[in-house]
Structures are given as C-alpha cells and as structure tokens.
Amino acid sequence: MSAPNTDVEKQEKEHKPALLGIKGAIIVAVLLLLGLITWLAAKGQEPVTPETRIDARTGAEVETQ
8 A cells, every 4th residue: 555645846855854864874984985995905905924934844933034
C-alpha cells in the first residue's frame, strides 16, 4: 500500500536540511577515505629492515649489515 498523496517537490522542500546533512556526511566520509589512502600510500613505501633476522636453516638469529 502506498501513500495516497505524494508530492515529491513538497517533500523535498520539507526534507532539505536532512538531505543536506546526508550529502555533507557523504562528502566528509569521502574526504576522510581519500586522506587515509594518501596517508597509507605515503607511509607504506618505507622498507623496514630488522636489526636481526632468523636463519631458516638453523633458527639462529643473524645480525644484518
């Protein structure tokens, strides 16, 4: 069963603040996602070399140079 009187233009006018809030939240979420991707790309390019490694044959710690 649907509503008997649907006036989309009137409903859009009445819900304008809520629609603007939803659009604003989407924009903020996209900006945060882009910031996260940029930050991860910038930080993910630095190789990390440990001071000691484990020799797979013996299990002993080996100093790196």
